[in-house]
Structure formats: structure tokens, C-alpha cells
Amino acid sequence: MQQQPPKGPEKPSRRDFLRIGTKRGGSAPAGAAAPTRSAASASVTEPRTAEAVSGDAAQAKLPPLAPWTDPRMRLIRRATYGPRASDISDVKTLGYQRWLNDQVNYATRIDNGALEADVAMRWPNLSRSAAELAPLDINMLRTELTNATMYRAVFSKHQLYERMVEFWTDHFSIDINKVNHLKLVDDRAVIRRHAMGKFGDLLKASAKSPAMLLYLDQNLSRVGAPNQNYARELMELHTLGVDGGYTQQDVEELSRVLTGWTISATGEFVFTPARHDFGAKTVLGVTIPASSSTVGLEAVKEGEQILDLLINHPSTARFLATKLLKWFVTPEPTTEQVDAVAGAYRATGGDIKRMVRATLNEGWLAQAPLKMKRPYHLVVSSLRNTSALVVNINNAVGVAGSLGQPMFQWLTPDGFPDAMEYWAGNMTPRWAFLTTLAASTSTTTFRVNVSPYLTGTPDAALDVMNADLFGGEMAPATRTLLRNYIAGGTINEARMRETLGLALCSHEFQWY
Numbered sequence: 001m002q003q004q005p006p007k008g009p010e011k012p013s014r015r016d017f018l019r020i021g022t023k024r025g026g027s028a029p030a031g032a033a034a035p036t037r038s039a040a041s042a043s044v045t046e047p048r049t050a051e052a053v054s055g056d057a058a059q060a061k062l063p064p065l066a067p068w069t070d071p072r073m074r075l076i077r078r079a080t081y082g083p084r085a086s087d088i089s090d091v092k093t094l095g096y097q098r099w100l101n102d103q104v105n106y107a108t109r110i111d112n113g114a115l116e117a118d119v120a121m122r123w124p125n126l127s128r129s130a131a132e133l134a135p136l137d138i139n140m141l142r143t144e145l146t147n148a149t150m151y152r153a154v155f156s157k158h159q160l161y162e163r164m165v166e167f168w169t170d171h172f173s174i175d176i177n178k179v180n181h182l183k184l185v186d187d188r189a190v191i192r193r194h195a196m197g198k199f200g201d202l203l204k205a206s207a208k209s210p211a212m213l214l215y216l217d218q219n220l221s222r223v224g225a226p227n228q229n230y231a232r233e234l235m236e237l238h239t240l241g242v243d244g245g246y247t248q249q250d251v252e253e254l255s256r257v258l259t260g261w262t263i264s265a266t267g268e269f270v271f272t273p274a275r276h277d278f279g280a281k282t283v284l285g286v287t288i289p290a291s292s293s294t295v296g297l298e299a300v301k302e303g304e305q306i307l308d309l310l311i312n313h314p315s316t317a318r319f320l321a322t323k324l325l326k327w328f329v330t331p332e333p334t335t336e337q338v339d340a341v342a343g344a345y346r347a348t349g350g351d352i353k354r355m356v357r358a359t360l361n362e363g364w365l366a367q368a369p370l371k372m373k374r375p376y377h378l379v380v381s382s383l384r385n386t387s388a389l390v391v392n393i394n395n396a397v398g399v400a401g402s403l404g405q406p407m408f409q410w411l412t413p414d415g416f417p418d419a420m421e422y423w424a425g426n427m428t429p430r431w432a433f434l435t436t437l438a439a440s441t442s443t444t445t446f447r448v449n450v451s452p453y454l455t456g457t458p459d460a461a462l463d464v465m466n467a468d469l470f471g472g473e474m475a476p477a478t479r480t481l482l483r484n485y486i487a488g489g490t491i492n493e494a495r496m497r498e499t500l501g502l503a504l505c506s507h508e509f510q511w512y
Contacts, residue, residue, distance in 0.1 A: 068473045072096050074365045076471075077512045078328050079103055080159035082381030083471045087159070096362055103160035104196070104353050112157045123148040126184060130210060130267030133181035142176060145184050146397045146407040153380045154390065164195045164356065166376070167327050169408070170415025172206045172238065176408040179211040182267055183408055186211035199320065199350035200311040203238060207307055208261075208269040216413065219262045222275040226255035233413045235310065241322075244315035246284060253281045257288065257302050271300040284309060311350060317342040324359045327418060329368050337364060370511040372420040375403035378430060381512070382437055382504060385469050388446045395445040399433050431505045438501035450496045458486040461496065469503055478506050 068074055072091045076083040079100070083091075091099040102109040119126070123144040125133060133141060153162045168191050176183040186209045194202035206212050213219050213230065221227035231254035235246045260276030263269060273296045280290040281302075286309055288302050310316055321341035325333035344351070344358040373381060379400045383390060390396070397407060404426055410416050417423070441447045452468075453461040462482055466474040482499055489495050503509065 068471075070473070071362050071366050072099070073471045073473060074368065075100060075360060075362070078365060078368070078371075079163060079360060080384075081153050081162065081377060082384040082512075084384055084387070085467065088467075088471055100160075100357065100360055103158070104357050106158040106161050106196070110157050115152065115156050119148050119152060122151070126188060128184075130182060130185050133184060134267060136181065138180045141181050141184055142408075143394060143397075145176070145187060147393045149187070149407060150376075150380060150397050150400070151390070151393045153376075154383045154393070160356070161196055164352070165191055167324075168195050168202065170410075170418070171323070172202075172212065173410055173413050173415035174211050174215045174408070175411055179214045182209075182211035182214060185209075185267070194352075196352050196356070199316075199345070199352055199355075200308070202352070203311055204304070204307055206238065207234070207303070210263040210267050210269055213261060213263055213269070218258060221255060221259050221261070223256075223259050223277040226252070226259050226277065228252060228255040231255040231258055237413055239310040239319065240313060240315040241319035244313070244319060250283050253283045254306060256281050257283060257306055260299065261303055271297055273297060273299055284313070314342075314346070317345040317350075320345060321355065321359075324355060328356075328359050329361075329364050331369070331371075331419070337361075372423055372511055374416065374418070374423055375405035375426075375430070376400045376407065376416075377512075378403070378510070379433070381509075382434060383446065385509075386437065386448045386500070386504075387468070388437065388440070388448050390446045391443065392445050403429055403433065427510075430510070434504035434509075435498075435501035438504055439497045448497075448500070450493055450500060453496045453500070454491070454493065456491075458483045458491070461486060461491075461499070465500065465503055469509055474503075475508055478503075478508060 068077070072095070073083065073088070075096055076087050076091050076099075080087055094102065106112070125136065125141055125144050126148055149165075153166070156162050169187070172186075172191065174183055174186060179186075186206075190202065190205040190209050190212075194205055210219075216230035216233055217227045218230040221230075228251050232251045235244065235251065235254070236242050240246055256277040256279070260272045260274075261269075262272055262275065273293060276293075276299050278291050278293050278295065278299065281288045283306050286306070288305070291299065318338055321338045321344075322333055324341060325337050329337070340361075341355055341358045344354045348354045379396050382388075383396060400407060401409075404423070405416055437446070438448060438450075452464050455461055455464065462474070462479055465482070466472055466479070482503055485502060486495060486499050
């Protein structure tokens, strides 16, 4: 639900802080809704458009490189949902490369058993089969999935893995409103199982995911009436990219190849020969000869052959490399960067770990421009960096939705936008949530302890706040503004909560 700021008159000094923060880079022109999608989504309305902004904010430019000079800190800003004290200690002790290697090889190097046991206890339905989930209340199941996802993002030690789970959730985007309980199975068996494995395994799991097939209407496709939705998105969004070298004819032929790929009444993938087109087909220059219907279930291999073709296609390597670089490094990757990450894909047969390792290049991150946190990222990072005691994560899930990113509810198959231009016009609700969080003492949602900041002097308080929120790299101008605010009144809990809220609203915390 929408969070409201604390009631009461706003102090002039606080208003000045937010005004200055906005001019320094909080907002930029918010323009485009996501591009109109073809086939599956041509008739679907966008769930929201970025709000227009005006005045000074409309003229604001991207903030310059922050005074974050330590490459280790830059790494954990991108590879986690916000550097906590333990993360900072670990990366400074281990060094850039070893810390990154541990996160990439999380399963064997970082014990996360306590967190996963907690998740299993809190949300037991996440491990159930589609048949077991089908009769259960969908609202309960949706709550379990969204709550567990955000809870893991906040508390998991496998932070880089969770960032990749979010990446692939958008890449293989599915609106839960259409597929209901099947999304829980997809999240577990497709996204989480393969998020840091081989891309080929991930793609094949998605191609046989009942949630994906239902979402893109593949379950309706049959000989004589092939549905092109999944075939199109398989090439445009999942593998080759819109400029990857396929044609409309390839879409039509691939849709024929995939006839018979459907789902059972109990929500499992099945191949139905009676629905398959056994005629000759040509996709991307590869011809599949006509065969007899007596081939039966073996005809599923036609689709598997084309999946392998797409997995090994050079356009897939470049498309994924470009997207990963935009996710972790820069909105405008260079040809050299794309070549390097695509080369890691080709050299390893699509090993995601190796691609991520290549993407998080120390030299590239040192020069990386700032990225604006999407609502989900902002909410998660605020809970992490304030060390909030989370009693019920569901409230935070609602906040992400009210800020424009309702989890697993993007209507079109291209996933939530990963672009500052889409989100930057929505600053006021973000500030409202962050000031509310800083003031929170709730025993039913979450509460923030500010006693560590009540250490006697404004500078001592800001030293702790700087470590908690900014990894010790708070900009001098921001520190001056916050110090002036603390010194402008009685130093007590209320004043410190207001100061924390202002720190969270600063442009440094909005970006990473």
C-alpha cells in the first residue's frame, strides 16, 4: 500500500535539503513507456507510464561520477542490493577478485542455509508441485512468492545470485495475473535453478515451463493454426534480440516447429503429436524435413534442435552480453565490452557465471556511470542499509508496487524497464516512503533503530550514518547539509529520524 510521510509541518531546512538534492541529480526527464510489443502484447495497455517532470527537475542532468573511489565499494554497490557493514568488511578483507569469486561461486563458498531454512518455514508452498498448488488460494500463493523473493533479496548472503534472479525474471518476464500458481513453479524450477548455470539449460527450462507456454499462448498453438507469440518472443526477447538476424518468415516457421508444445490439465509440460505440424520447415536457414505422424513423440526434437541453434547463435551471445553490461555497468556498452562478454559466452558454452565474471570487470566498474535504483531495488536497499527489523515483509512488497513496480506483474513480455528515464519522474513517492521508513517504530511491519546515531555530536552521528548508508563515501556536500540540519535543533530521536530520512532521500542513495 502507498506509504505516507510523517504528519506535521515540514521544516524549512528539510525542504531546502530536498530542493537542493533534486537539483543535484535526483530527477531527469521521464519519457517513454516500454515500447509496444508485437504479437502477444499488441493489444495490451502499459501498466504505467513514467510521470512527466517539470521545472528544475526537467532540466536536470545525470549526476556525475560519485566520489566513490574505492573499486571494491563500486563492486558491492552493483553486485548487492546495498552494502552492509559485513559486506564492506568482507570485500576489504578479501579484495575485489576474491570477494567476486566467492559471490560467483556462492553455492560452495557462502553458507546460506539458515536463510533458506527460514524461507522454507515461512512460505512452505514455494516447494510444491503445480498439481499441489492448483487448488490453493491464488492470493495466498502470490503473497508467498513476492514476500519470499523480497525477503531473500534483503537478507540473503548470496547477493549477486539474487541480482541475477531479478535479471532473469525480467528477461523471461511472465505476468502472474495470467498464469497464477504456475509462476511459483517457474520461479523455482526455471529462474532460481538456472540463474547462475548455463544459459542453454535456462532457455530449455523456460521453453518447457508451463507458465511461459500459458503466458505466451503456446498452449493454444496447433497444426493449421500455429500461434506466433512464443516463437516471436523466443527470438526477439530471449535469444537473438530484435536486430539479431531473424525475419517474420522465421517467426512463422518456428511457430510451426513448436506446434504440439503445450501443457497438461495438471500444469505440466507435454508434447502432443496430434497438434504438431509434421511438414517441412526452415528456420534461420536450417531446414527440418517433413516427416510422418508416426514419428509421434520424437517430433519434440524439432523444437529442441532449434533451441540449440538459438543458444549457439552469435547474435544470442551479443544480445545477452549487451543486456548484462547494461544491468551491471553502463547503459551504453562499448563494442570492446560486448565482444569480451560475448566471447566468454562462446568460449564456455553459455556459462552465466563466466559471463557475469567478465561483466564485473574492475576497470569498467571504475568508470561506470551511476544507475538509478528501480523501486524494488530502492525498497530492498533501504531495508538492508538501515538494518531495519522486518516483522512483515508484505508491507514493503506493497510499497514497491505503489512506486510502480508490482512484483511479477509487468503486462508485456519485455520485463520492467531498466532505464533511468522510465523511473526518474516518480521521486515524490520515493521520498515519502523513505521518510516514513526512517520514522518507523512499528511492531507489525518494520522498525528502524536510530540509537547508534545518538552518540552526542552531529559529526559522530554522521560518521555512523555514513558507514551504514554510503559505505563511508558520503559526498561532502551532502554531509554538510545533513550536519546543518542536525545542528539546527535539539539532538534527540525525532531529529535523528528526520536526518536519516533526509539521508535516504539524498541523490547518492537513489543511485548506485
